[in-house]
Amino acid sequence: MKHGQLATKELAEFVRESAAIEETYSKSMSKLAKIASNGSPQGTFAPMWDVFRVSSDKLALCHLELMRKMNDLIRDFNKYGDEQVKIHRKTKEEMVGTVEAVQAVQVQNGHLQKSKEGYHAKCFELDRLRKEGAPQKELEKAELKSKKAAESFAVCIEKYNRVGGEFEQKMSESSQKFQEIEETHLRQMKQLIKGYSHSIEDTHVQVGQVHEEFKQNVENIGIDNLIQKFAEQKGTGQDKPGTARLTRRSLVFLFPVGGK
Amino acid sequence: MKHGQLATKELAEFVRESAAIEETYSKSMSKLAKIASNGSPQGTFAPMWDVFRVSSDKLALCHLELMRKMNDLIRDFNKYGDEQVKIHRKTKEEMVGTVEAVQAVQVQNGHLQKSKEGYHAKCFELDRLRKEGAPQKELEKAELKSKKAAESFAVCIEKYNRVGGEFEQKMSESSQKFQEIEETHLRQMKQLIKGYSHSIEDTHVQVGQVHEEFKQNVENIGIDNLIQKFAEQKGTGQDKPGTARLTRRSLVFLFPVGGK
Numbered sequence: 202m203k204h205g206q207l208a209t210k211e212l213a214e215f216v217r218e219s220a221a222i223e224e225t226y227s228k229s230m231s232k233l234a235k236i237a238s239n240g241s242p243q244g245t246f247a248p249m250w251d252v253f254r255v256s257s258d259k260l261a262l263c264h265l266e267l268m269r270k271m272n273d274l275i276r277d278f279n280k281y282g283d284e285q286v287k288i289h290r291k292t293k294e295e296m297v298g299t300v301e302a303v304q305a306v307q308v309q310n311g312h313l314q315k316s317k318e319g320y321h322a323k324c325f326e327l328d329r330l331r332k333e334g335a336p337q338k339e340l341e342k343a344e345l346k347s348k349k350a351a352e353s354f355a356v357c358i359e360k361y362n363r364v365g366g367e368f369e370q371k372m373s374e375s376s377q378k379f380q381e382i383e384e385t386h387l388r389q390m391k392q393l394i395k396g397y398s399h400s401i402e403d404t405h406v407q408v409g410q411v412h413e414e415f416k417q418n419v420e421n422i423g424i425d426n427l428i429q430k431f432a433e434q435k436g437t438g439q440d441k442p443g444t445a446r447l448t449r450r451s452l453v454f455l456f457p458v459g460g461k
Numbered sequence: 462m463k464h465g466q467l468a469t470k471e472l473a474e475f476v477r478e479s480a481a482i483e484e485t486y487s488k489s490m491s492k493l494a495k496i497a498s499n500g501s502p503q504g505t506f507a508p509m510w511d512v513f514r515v516s517s518d519k520l521a522l523c524h525l526e527l528m529r530k531m532n533d534l535i536r537d538f539n540k541y542g543d544e545q546v547k548i549h550r551k552t553k554e555e556m557v558g559t560v561e562a563v564q565a566v567q568v569q570n571g572h573l574q575k576s577k578e579g580y581h582a583k584c585f586e587l588d589r590l591r592k593e594g595a596p597q598k599e600l601e602k603a604e605l606k607s608k609k610a611a612e613s614f615a616v617c618i619e620k621y622n623r624v625g626g627e628f629e630q631k632m633s634e635s636s637q638k639f640q641e642i643e644e645t646h647l648r649q650m651k652q653l654i655k656g657y658s659h660s661i662e663d664t665h666v667q668v669g670q671v672h673e674e675f676k677q678n679v680e681n682i683g684i685d686n687l688i689q690k691f692a693e694q695k696g697t698g699q700d701k702p703g704t705a706r707l708t709r710r711s712l713v714f715l716f717p718v719g720g721k
Contacts, residue, residue: 204504211500222489229482240471244464245643383505387684398676424647
């Protein structure tokens with residue numbers, strides 16, 4: 202469960218970093234739009250700068266919106282993180298019985314080991330006395346001890362099995378509960394990732410549209426058109442595209458060589 | 462033509478800034494991949510980090526490639542800029558005749574104005590003498606002066622028209638030449654913009670594929686799958702998806718409560 206909380210925090214951190222990257226990119230695009238708007242207003246190319254400026258400005262907006270969506274998502278992450286803490290606290294309380302069962306089986310396991318060792322020691326002692334041909338009285342005493350140790354060992358086994366049964370029961374319930382918690386957690390995480398993924402996808406589509414628009418705008422501004430605009434700007438009329446009708450005055454303007 | 466050279470430089474600068482933005486974005490994506498690869502390797506969510514890492518790494522590559530393509534484009538810009546300078550130098554040499562014609566028409570225009578003013582002054586003087594009833598001798602002298610001024614003015618007009626005709630001829634040729642230069646320039650600029658646009662489009666398609674892959678990878682890693690992987694990692698076998706078969710040993714591992 203601790204790992205679950207950590208994963209939520211780490212993924213939120215990942216999204217936070219993504220949002221920061223998008224913010225930086227958006228700012229860079231605004232800067233690029235500024236460069237375009239500072240493009241020289243003179244010469245035949247001048248009207249093209251507007252196409253670059255508009256496109257860069259739109260891209261800046263797309264990435265700013267993505268940043269905003271990611272920030273909204275981080276709020277969802279934080280909300281889920283808080284819920285997660287509550288759920289985990291509640292689960293911990295519900296698990297008290299299981300904790301006790303674990304402790305009981307651990308204690309009982311200790312007893313069982315000791316009892317087994319005691320029994321084995323008694324058996325070994327009895328065996329040794331028999332091999333040495335000890336007096337009957339001593340053998341009887343050792344036999345009694347061994348018998349008692351066997352009984353005590355049997356009681357321990359029985360108790361261990363009982364405690365172990367409870368442990369298995371509690372553990373099965375708890376692990377079921379843990380599994381449910383993990384499933385819910387992963388479902389929630391995948392839902393949040395889906396939100397992240399959708400936001401990125403939406404922006405990707407928008408960015409594609411801006412690129413398409415840019416391409417169209419560049420194509421739409423014909424070379425004839427640019428030359429005509431330039432001629433008009435210089436005070437020169439134009440009768441038909443492709444051939445400039447230049448007056449003496451405007452020609453001098455186009456071709457300034459000293460003097461007045 | 463100066464504006465043309467400036468436009469080439471400015472657009473190259475714009476693309477250079479774009480390339481720098483893509484480089485920064487690429488580096489940020491690599492950083493994001495690093496964050497993903499530093500995601501906790503424990504817990505059920507752990508395998509998901511790899512999906513984030515792979516995706517971020519691929520995005521970093523996409524934007525790095527775009528940066529490279531833009532840098533190639535800047536080389537094309539520089540190459541074109543050099544050609545442009547050569548063409549303009551050559552054109553300037555070819556325009557010497559036009560420069561002379563412009564200067565001639567300007568000089569002749571000055572003469573024409575002076576001559577016109579002189580003629581008007583003489584006419585005014587003659588008119589004044591007539592009104593004042595000046596002596597016949599004085600009137601004849603003034604009439605002669607006015608006639609000479611009229612002849613001189615007529616010569617000036619004729620000369621101006623001839624020089625002006627040459628001027629118009631030269632100017633028509635030059636403006637045709639300028640128009641051709643501008644058309645070639647704009648065609649070249651549009652070609653370079655097309656290269657820029659294509660590179661961005663290619664990257665956009667690649668980025669879309671990376672997003673699609675990411676989405677698929679997230680979907681493909683099922684929740685059951687993540688839980689099973691986690692259980693396996695913890696040394697727990699699993700018979701069928703969705704239900705963990707937990708051994709006593711592994712349960713204690715999953716549920717550590719003090720002591721050994």
